[in-house]
Amino acid sequence: MAVLINRQDPRFEALKKGHNMRFPGDSSQAANRLLLCASPAEAEEALKAVVGAGLRPTVRSGGHCYEDFVANNPGGAILDLSLWNRVDHDGGVYRVAPGAMLGEVYTSLYKRCAVTLPAGTCYNVGAGGHISGGGYGLLSRLHGLTSDWLTGVDILTVEANGRVVARHVDRRHGADLFRALRGAGGGSFGVITDFHFASLPPAPREVAEASLTFPWDSLTEDQFAQLLASFGDYWATRGRDPETWGLFVIFVVGPRTPNGHLAMYTQFCQPDGAATDQSVLYEFLDRFQQFNPSGPRRATGKSAAEAQQHAVTVRPWFDATIAGGASGDFIRAKYKSAYMKQTFVPAEAQAIYRFFSNGSRAAQSSVLSIDSYGGAINRPHLAAETAISQRDSIMKLQWQCYWRDEAEDAEHLRGMDEFFTSVYSGSHVDASHQGTPWGDRYEGCYLNYADCDMLRYPWWPQLFHGRGDLYPFLQRTKAQYDPNNIFHHAMSVRSA
């Protein structure tokens, strides 16, 4: 039987919230109870009880939801599956329970089977939300998205008459629901109780890591635009070559302060999981020498490769993946995202430069993470097989803003919103979709970086699910498998 935690329970205050301290907004917006489920059977019984009582269930695995989809549930019930965290290999199939944290998943799969999931970098993100929303990480250019590897899902759905049904869906059984669960996000269709993977990529043996930093305070607006364009150019050209798919780079842009730096973090391995031939990495690093990096640099009389050799670290992939992967400090936060199909234009660079130079509290609290993307993710057939439509992008951007004081909420939220809007306003954006990453240059936003600001645009479903037939497909699937809209949040799939 699930562990019931109601408002009188001393654990309630600690457990009612996720990692983003903005939610629940206040006590009246919190759920009235939590049900901690340690097995699919417990989850099924808990869901029956919640539906039978007419309560709204929201579902939590790791608690990293960026918006209020789970923790704001006035009078409702949170089904917390964090205790259901089994990872195993049984009957030739890898199974990952939704409550398993990514770090646990990596550790278990690596130690037991020497395989891995191409999933996120944050150790304590729960598998449930991460995988159902697509999931990506440092190996995704090499191996694709997490949900691309899914071959089956166990899920509890609620039929029209309220009956809770435990289903196993895959390509042959409930194929429509299975497709929807491969990236359309959690909280729309049911309670996932297990992910199945018939195969998984071998874990790399080792990775080569390096970082580049650039003096930020002395960089002019034009130089910054050139730097961004150069970064994007790589992914738009050379980065499309399968030889480079083992290279993943995170370019972090933060507040432009005295002695501040911009930083690129790189990780590389060859398709065979070794990092013995680092020429792809060096080639990438060489591109940025003209911007005077303070990381690996040329030394007189030495080749670039030789000069950088000492700054490139090779270590076991497992060490690199587990070390420093924690995240989700309990803090107030706001996130945004954009998929980019082409490199940066000057107008985008200008908006980014000016925001991080304006000295505002929002700018001081924010970072923009520009991730390399594409590679194996962009294999065309995956768009039709999964519920991730963005298969042409070369970069994915994540806006992040962090603060602690509730009194500063409005200022930070407004600052982020204005910043994002400014980047996507101008002639580089489709005239009728200003303020959003829409048009030939973009592929919208990432559902796992949920952003309720986008709800003000009537085309928000197309931003997150693409402009093709995916969203209508999701609406049909929703009507079939959750006709009562039991599972809903601000950005869940809505009725047609």
Next chain:
Amino acid sequence: MSQPMEIHWTRRAFVAAAGAAGLSSLASRYAPASRAAGARLYAAASDGLGALPGSGAVHSIAVEDHRCVLLGAFACERPTAFAMHPTLPVLYVANDCATWQNRPRATVEALALAPDGTPSHSLARLPLALSALAPRSLAISADGRYLLVSAFEGGAWNSFSLDGNGIPAPNPAALKEVGSGSRLPGQSAAHPHSLVAVDSGDSSLFVGSDYGADRLSLLEAYADGVPGYESGLLAIRRRHQLPAASGAMHLALDPQSGLLVASSQLRPALHTFRIAREPGPALAPLQSLPLEFAPSALAFHPRAGILYVTHIAAGRTTLTLWQMAGGSRPFYRLGEQALPAGTATSLAVQADQLWVGGSAGILGLALDPETGRLTGSRMRSFYVPGVAALLVHPTPA
């Protein structure tokens, strides 16, 4: 049964009459008036006079012996249902809006009433629970402590606790329903529709109909004493299942006998119940009357034991009167009358007047205050197009 008077109840007729009367006459007819006696008729309309195009308004009409005067219109987004606080001058309106702050949430609004009975200002406008849309009915508990809302789309009942001034607290308690599983259109999910409050002493009881689940539910709103959660709770105390695929919809409660009548739409019928009190609240079925057409609105006369039922066929509305007879077959058909143009969607009844609201406006039919029967005289009309709900309420002397 008297013959209907020939009134051309259309926009064209209204505009022509206004032109013939001259602008000064029109102005005086619709000028704000301040009258104390009689009753106030409230009409929720989606595109009425005084409202922004495409929005809506609550129209207030003074009903007096010899004339009716439109007092004014209070702008209100897509109003669809009303409820009056039992003791306070507060009118509650359901707004059938698709979003609230970009979330899928309809809203309710509490309007303060001026001494003349017209809405003077908004006390609060609050969203329903997430995904609670298409509110169809409001009801306030007899003790004035809870406001219940049906969310036809979203399949939920929402309960707002009301403070001493009648102002609802935010974040309503939500009770999410499930459907019947019928394959008929509109029944793949729950669709709560109508609500009536039941005077039940200490408890805050309601009866609600569910179109999607073919059932009536006895709901109770109550405080649970949970710290930090002021909305209270909402629970189902008893269910009554109607025949499968019947589509429960309208409700009417006879203030004299306490009998409850529910209409079903997919298999047209009137279902009558006695609300049993002991050992706990329950619906005791008395009679089911099959009908040829699905009712579009129901209302009881305040004291004559007459049930008024409208239905729409071929774009025209027919009014049928049912007389309460008592016993196990409580109603018999008294007669019917075709109404002028327009499709009726709502009814409101005073002792001497039946108000019919619908697509073309408001029609007033005179009643014998003792028998509740139509007198056939003094049919009145107001051009307030797109009426979704009517409510009539006596004004203080």
